[in-house]
Each structure stands twice: as C-alpha cells, then as structure tokens.
Amino acid sequence: MMLARRTLSCKHLDINTLSKSAHGVPRGLYGAQFRQETRGVATSSDDLVGFGQCHVTAGIGRLTEAVMSKGEGSYLSFEDGRRMLDFSCGIGVTNLGHCHPKVSKAAADQCTSLVHGQCSIAFHLPYLRLIEKLLPVMPDPSLDSFYFWNSGSEAIEAALKMARSITGRQNIICMQGGYHGRTYGAMAVTKSKTVYSQGFFPLMPGVFSTPFPYWHQVGLPLNTSEEELVRLSLYQLELVLKQQSAPKDTAAILIEPVLGEGGYVPAPLTFLQGVRKTCDEHGILLIIDEVQSGFGRTGKLFNIEYSGVRPDIMTMAKGLANGFPLSAVVSRKDLTDQLKPGSMGGTYAGNPVSCAAAVAVSEAIEEEKVLDNVNARSQELLASLDSLRNDPAVGSIIVDVRGAGLMVAVEFASPSYPSGDPALNPSAPKGLAARVARRCMDQGLLILTTSIYEVIRFIPPLNISQADLEKGCEIFAAAVKEVIREG
Secondary structure, eight states: OHHHHHTSOOTTOOGGGOEEOTTSOEEOTTHHHHHHHTTTOSSOOOHHHHHHHHHSOTTSOOSSSOOEEEEEBTEEEETTSOEEEESSHHHHTOTTOBTOHHHHHHHHHHTTTOSOOOTTTOOOHHHHHHHHHHGGGSSSTTOOEEEEESSHHHHHHHHHHHHHHHHSOOEEEEETTOOOOSSHHHHHTOOSOGGGTTTOOSOOSSEEEEOOSOTTTTTOOTTOOHHHHHHHHHHHHHHHHHHTSOGGGEEEEEEOSEETTTTSEEOOHHHHHHHHHHHHHHTOEEEEEOTTTTTTTTSSSSGGGGTTOOOSEEEEOGGGTTTSSOEEEEEOHHHHTTSOTTSSOOTTTTOHHHHHHHHHHHHHHHHTTHHHHHHHHHHHHHHHHHHHHTOTTTTTSEEEEEEETTEEEEEEOBSSSOTTOTTBOTTSOTTHHHHHHHHHHHTTEEOEEETTTTEEEEOOOTTOOHHHHHHHHHHHHHHHHHHHHHO
C-alpha cells in the first residue's frame, strides 16, 4: 500500500486549487482518485493528505495520515475535524502547551524588529538576553559559555566537534540505547534503533558504545538491584577504556540522563556519579544530553541536577523555545576559549525570533510555577499507572512503570521476544504498545511508543491541568484493557 502511494502520479496536483467543503475539510478535483488509490490508510484521505503523500519525502514517518491545523494548550486540532488531547508535545517540544500566549507574543513582537541576525556578523539582543536568563539556572556555575543552533542534532554535532578539538582526541563513548539525532555525527552516536542509521554507512568513525544500566537492555531480571546494574555498567565502561578506546584517545563520554528513544529510562544517580569520576581520572569530557529531559520535563529544570554531577558540555533543545527551532550548547569558558573563531557557526544559528521565544519560556516557567505543576501531576500520573499495573484485568502484562516528572514510560511484556528475555510472556498480546497507541488515538489521545521494546511514553505539557491529565490516563487505561481482552 505504501508503494502504491509513492508511485502515484502527482504532476497535476496544485495546492492552490484545493478547496474546502462546508465542513471545513479540504476537497478538490483529485479527492476521489486519492481515496481510491490509498485504501487502507487509517484516516480520511482528503486532497491535502494526498498532496502531502505525493510530495513529502518518503523517509519521513508519520503517526497519522492527517493535517494538523491548530494547537491550543494541551490540544491539537486536525483539518478532518478531530481535536485530540496531546500527550506527545511534538516529541517533548511544546512543554508549555501549544501556542503559549506569552511565548507567541514574544516571537510576534520580535518579528517586527529583527527576524534574522546572523551570528557571525554581530551579536543580537535576544541572543544575549537568553544567555542572561540561562546563566543563573545552569546545573553548575562553571557552565558559562553558550552557543545557539537550530536543532538537537546540531547541538550534538557541535558538542562532538568541541570535545575533539579541545582535547585533541578523536574517540567518543556513547550509551547503548541512546538517541542523539539523525545528522551524521549524531547518527553515529545514536544506538537506540538501527532504523536511524540503516543504509547510511560508513558513519563517523571513532565511536564506541557501552551498556546503560537498564535491566532489559542488559538481559537481567526486572528485580535486579540498582546497585548491581550500576556496578555491571561501570565495569563494562572500564573494559571499553581498556580494550577498545584508550583513555588518551577518548575525547568524551556522551550520555542522556534519561534515555529517550531508548525507553525513558532514568540513569541511576550513582551511575552518573561513577561516569563523572571516570572522566575526571582520565581527562575525558562529560557531555550531558538534556535535549529531551531539560527545561522542567523531569521535575527540575535539568535532570542532571538530581545527581549533582557537573557536565563539561551540555546540550539543550526541544522545550528551550516551545516549538521555535532553537538548540544550545553550553560549556566552560576555559574550554571554549580554545576553539578557533569560525569553527562554530551556521546561517540560522541562534535566530532572534527563536531566542526571543526562549526568553519568554524561561520567564513563564518561573512566573507560572511550572515545576510545581510538573511534580504534582507526576505523582498523579505515576499513581494512575501503578493502579493500572495492579489491576487484575491487566495482570503481569505491564512489567514496568518508570520515569521522572512528566517523562514517564509504561513497558509491556511481549510474546515475541527471544527465549530468555526478561519481559517474555507467551500470553501477552503481540505488538501491544503500538496497538494501545492506535486505540488511544481513536479515542482522542495522541501518545507515542518508544524504543525497540514494547514501551509507551507519556510526554504531556508541563502545565497540563489535573482534569486533562486524568482524562488522558482514563483513555490510556481503557485502551490497555481493550487490547488485552482482544489478545
């Protein structure tokens, strides 16, 4: 069916000819053709969807074949008339909800003064104001040198370049299950799924991976103690440094304090502290990737604060500007002063409109006491999921509920795992996570799966109301029970 859509003749389609019906749904000359040739698509096949299927690159996957039309707070509306509670936040981006009034106004106001201020020409005011806002809230006061770019992947690329240049070493050690992006350097250090790198080899050389202390990933029972997981993972890191990448060849160790695409797994505090100790012993830089876990997502402004660990380099994006394209790399000035002028930069890096939006985000988080809401809603979310896990109708199908703040995951058992897998359960329904996510969507809740395992992640807005959180939890619980009953 996908092949049929991709080979469809689209040369006569013109987006300007598409009109809307009385119900507001786009219709046009080619609607019947698209409906006939794309049978099996799980949404209405209006002309705009058909146009997109013809002309948007096939390498981009979509959760639903639909057209988003409006975002407002915790809700997302579509051209086909659906209005859905959004527990995806554009994959952890719109932390303050869609179109937050303060953030949108700041961006709109900036558009009337300076839209593009190229960073290699001169400073611009929103860039400097954003640094002024971020300096006092960094997880360590040593982090005082900033560089803004557009995306999380680009921030990782910059961090890798900085680490290699500053240390004079080449190799990077990353975590199994880690996700850092899809550009070439970021893709090389991404180990969550092969789909991100399949067919694109050779990748950036000098990359080595080590186990992350996650019971499923290391093949140990769920009840394995945190102490044992940390011990085994730090031992494996030690072996990497002795067997694969000598410390004097290792520029940096890169880690997400909460695995994102790897399954929403918080790193034990003692593991982060152990990695920091290893870095200090060998002069290796520690890069902390807070692209998804930062800006209040886990109950503190940055997740690394829980451990007290000092990053040498930290990357940020997603919630930084609440939907406007912006990322950041922060390090110590004594390190970044070693970089040659011109080695960093980018045409749109640190765009003034995005920076103005990010200033407003920082102000809103404080003014609206967003972290208080995160921690209150987190307790309610975890309580709801634990209650579902203990429901006799669910039984042993839910094997784990984990996370921090409003970055939470539910992991299901599967009948399809290899023999000996700790989450193997022959009586569990196949493809449970994806089926539950689809059922939730049918009932008006956008929610995402993650990792190579049967995991669903919860990423609601950080300012979500108690009522909307409860509504989402009820939809999710009903979907889980329905799919389990179906088998």
